[in-house]
Amino acid sequence: MSNAGLHYDTWLLVDCLREPDRALRLNDADWVALITMARAESLIGTLAYRLKNKKLPQPVAHIISDALIDSDYQYRSALWEVDCARRALESYDGPVVLMKGSAYAAAGFNASHGRFIGDLDIMVSEGGLKEVEELLLKAGWEWVKEDEYDEAYYRDYMHELPPLIHSERDRMIDVHHTILPKTAEPNPNARAMIADALPIDDGHYIFMPEDMICHCAAHLMADGDLAGGLRNLWDMHCLLSDFSGAAGDFWMRLKQRAQQHELWEAVHLSVRQSNALYGTTIPVDWMQWGISDTLFQKRLLARNGWGQKTYKLLRFAFYIRSHWLRMPPLMLIKHLLTKWRKGHKAHQL
């Protein structure tokens, strides 16, 4: 009987990502907990990248090497999907903006190193959705079977088309026209995001740096129940570290842009968390730690050495909160009820 694994939280993972040399002092049980947590947070590839040239115990070296092979595959497949989308959308006139992992990979940012990359996310103007949808369907993507409620929900309220999957390659694409659902409280200026996007070599676009951070923060704080939060925050840390060195007034421009998108709160909070957990260098006047920051941090770190979620109640509070942010209250009740009924039915089957 051993309760050792239960006593860890993801501080160990955060510490080793921030200062990889700390991992060199770990004992066997620490390593097992670290690797389990890194896998559960989809950060094993990132950790592997941070540790790859260190002198590691043999069993760990094997695990790290497996993770590097896997992230290599993720990276290659993600770029291939980007290429496939480019060819499918060649005749579309407007900019096609790559988002999240695919954007980091296509632009060669540090955030892409070892990153798990799932679906391809792209953004086009709302007016271009129909044409993009048709071109993708023509090139072999098809609707993932959704039930009617989900379909109607996507169409009416969400910030993206229902997901499409490629019939041969089995890979998903999410086509967005803005970065948050229409029903969400903040109302980012999608038009400006697309207008100011920057072209990259292959004909696609990526957000300009300030918008990329705004999107990352929106994704981390407002969109979703903080699931995968540590990984999104690692993106934030890498982006901030890449961009803030460039020009002296970066932080001022970031604040202005975040305010324009009604995302200042989310951006500010993400920046503070990134500084507190990953040690990102940020301006002194951006550091204003409050009680809610402590709760956020506790939520981000809520996982034990068996990879299991801890602080279930706190997690549920954040789940409700994330839906609150995305939908007006009456709709929220309808949504939770429908989801709950479906969940209930599924368990009886």
Place this chain on the structure above:
Amino acid sequence: MANRYKMRNVSNLILQHLDYMSLLYDRQSGITHIIAEPAPQIIEALGHDAMKPSQIERILKKQYDIQAFEDGNSDSFEEIIAARLDEFVALGLAEKILS
């Protein structure tokens, strides 16, 4: 005027003949294609160059007994080549150079 075709990146491809089928591994996508004759021969004929189907036909006719390909097919050999090339384009392996 027929279009010309070009393999996108020949150095990314590994071609391995097995029997009547061949393997084609594409390093860029990480995808393995299993292809039947005359697709592997078309790739070899093209090499790094851009060619029209009729040019490829001429090369292959010099090298192989084309009768074997044409047996039982109503399409002309050139049409077969063009069809294979269009499949390569759809798979992202080749590009069509519009003339």
Place this chain on the structure above:
Amino acid sequence: MHETHFKVGPASFRVGSVWKEIIDQIEMLYASYPKPKLTDYTVTLDAIRPWRRFVRPSVAINGDFMLPDAAPLPLSHGLLGAEMGVNLQMALGWRRQLILHASSVEKDGKSLLMSGESGSGKSTLSAILGHRGWRFMGDEFALIDHDNGFVMPYPRLISLKNQAIETLKKEAPHAQFGPLMKDTPKGDIQHIVPPAQAIRKMEQGAKPALLLFPNYGYDAEIREMLPSEVFMRLTQASANFVGLGETGFNTLKHLVLDVPTFEIAYQNGDEAEAMINQLWEQL
């Protein structure tokens, strides 16, 4: 959380459960396997809800690598849950060798691979041959080394289904059997500990000399297979071929080009053994 560790071939596992009885069963059956502290993978067998630890216990299988919506199992099938969890880690996580869904046995330093769908009899055949002069290497996964093409053993507990249970009780009456699990999603299942030398030599690989696709329940027949057909079948039988990229492509290509491959149809173990011996002699 109760915890146990064990190593199968090159891969090591940590299994944790809120139920002591599952961990005790695993420790009894895996008693002769090494127990490294630093393991490759973690599997947990947890209650689907906290109270379901005690009321109608229901086991949720989780681990480093998971499939969404894996169905929970009753506590009496806990050992099957551990087997499924461990298999999933290998199928989704392992990159050190090419994994084939195949059984394998060794004789005179050369290995015989048997691949095929479940029900083809590959697992039962490997278990039988393991008691008839061959060294048992694995009933489920064969690991193909990228550098030298050797088959590396993965001699986990042999998972016997339905009639195979009786067949092996006759074949190896003194072997150590696990509890009989009736009416699982895969039928009746009982585990058997592989022969001692299979575990003792579990780090010793062997060059593949023959690859067979057995087909149980048909009239006896031997058919040689073309490399392209074998390649296609093995990409479907491999858990990590796609994820390994060029390395996996090269490993599989060499296997297909180097190893003679046949499909054999058979009605019973003795018939299959005779065909295997005949093909083995001809090599």
